[in-house]
Amino acid sequence: MRRFVSDTLVLAERNLVRIPRAPELLLAFTVQPIMFVLLFRYVFGGAIQTGYSSYADYLIPGIVVQNIAFGGFVTALGLNEDVHKGLIDRFRSLPMARPAVLAGRTLADVVTNALSLGVLLATGAAIGFSFDTSVGDALAGIGLLVLFGYAFSWVFAFVGLLTETPESANSVGFIAVFPLTFVSSAFVPIATFPTALRDFATYNPFTIIVDALRYLWEPGHGISGANVWEALAWIFGILAVFAPLAVARYRRATGGQ
């Protein structure tokens, strides 16, 4: 167990140290979310009726969730690369705790998610977003988001191990994430959706997480606190399903033993 913890930390550090050296990753964590915020706030935002005093207040909880979902690509691509460039073989030939490879990767994601969350909240503040709530609830929302990001990392770890090439990891991830994030309450109220889409959006975990954040950060507006519990249930459900799947796939992808 001590080995597992120390090996996980070593590998988490490895995944973090490399980020500033890969400019495209750094851009993914910083510039990309800012672009999305500006796009939605100033291009689409004026045409979207939300019932919130500022679209920024409506948008930020949605966009932080979307951003964490897209951030998971880094995990998928990174693991895929590790498998195909032989690094996983190196790790597996070492007397280390094997699950540490995945645990270290997902732990590093927590840090990068926190980093881009910080960038987004700062950008949000610049365009008029503010927490309309207590410090405790604001922090609770951040905690919920970090947990959600952690759970989602395992989904992407699974995708990265499942796919043959980084390109296919990318497209599988994109095809899954795109409808999930956009057909949700992240950017627009779902009331205007056609029935089928609205039903999908209502049960979409992204809607639930986003609404849970709105409940915590911008209370009122008729959003129920039950969303927070439902969000937690989703988070632990995703973890319970995808962590074992990813670990099983890891064993297979690397030759099984």
Added chain:
Amino acid sequence: MKLETGAVPARPGAAVAALASTARAPEPAISARGIEKSFGEVRALCGIDLDVPAGSVLGLLGPNGAGKTTFVRVLTTLLRPDAGSARVAGFDVVRDAARLRAHIGLAGQYAAVDENLTGLENLTMVGRLYGASRRQAKARGRELLERFELTDAARRPAKTYSGGMRRRLDLAAALVAKPPVLFLDEPTTGLDPRSRLGLWEVIEGLVADGTTVLLTTQYLEEADRLADTIAVIDHGRLIAQGSSDELKARVGGIRLEVTLEEGADRQAALRALEGFGEGQPAFEDGVVRVAVRERRGTIVAAVERLAAAGVGVDDLVLRRPTLDDVFLALTGHAAEDEEGSADRDSAGGGGGLPERSGSRGTGRSSDRGGARRSRRVRDGGDGGTALEGEETVR
């Protein structure tokens, strides 16, 4: 240790080291019995028995897809064999896999280093994953960088390294824990000749220190230089084992190769060389080949016969055995291989299986030309022969 010089020192005392440590530890450092492994329908390993005495170097020689990498992956606990058993450094590869890993080092053709980490960070990471403290791991990393002449590049991300530097870093990573048994899976595939030579010298240094090495390679030259014993593997079976001299003796003697001028009469050439050597002359891809008994006077006699027959000759070569010849002799592949020896690499690869699932780098295939060129046997035996073991008349 000098890495980038052109000098070729003799192998430093590998045999002596082998004897010494064999006397101390009678159990072979690597011992495999009946190892089998299949991937779906494809049988990658069909029952391999192999012993490598402690302190010696075994060269596992075979074409792409022969099963070399699969075998190494079994011995390094990355793959569980379907049948058979193997012990490495005294540990069973299945039952004691976890403990075994502390006693082996693995370096491979992929140079499995993190490109976004510096050389020092890579080695420190590996050291810590072996269980060392950060300080110990760093100190060991510096020591290895020094030894592999990477100190100047220690703080640069590995993606800025040349191919040879990456392999050295990869090899250094395999040596972090000073493992008594080292597995090198095609350590020089894709390297330029200079880097290859540098890496050979490094490996020779390790062997001199008493490390047991199992090395896979497609290059007879490499096995010839580094290995005490060569095991030839094809389609998952060991088809021959012995010293390089023993193998070459099995392959047979010298061969005359005559490249005909364009439009030259090949039938006339074949008739002219009838009864000239030991076997029937054969024509393939514009080249007439015939086995000959001895080299003295052969070229002159051949030229005279061909000239008398009025056959235009573009090139004429006496060849010693090559890896191709070893395979030809041992497997008979080439007997029914209509595409000619030049395509045997890909034919072997296609007939075998990918040694590992997933996509392959392109470096491998673009290297094939280089593989063929350096495969000519370097002749250290009877002095005075050209480096590539052939004489050419133009």
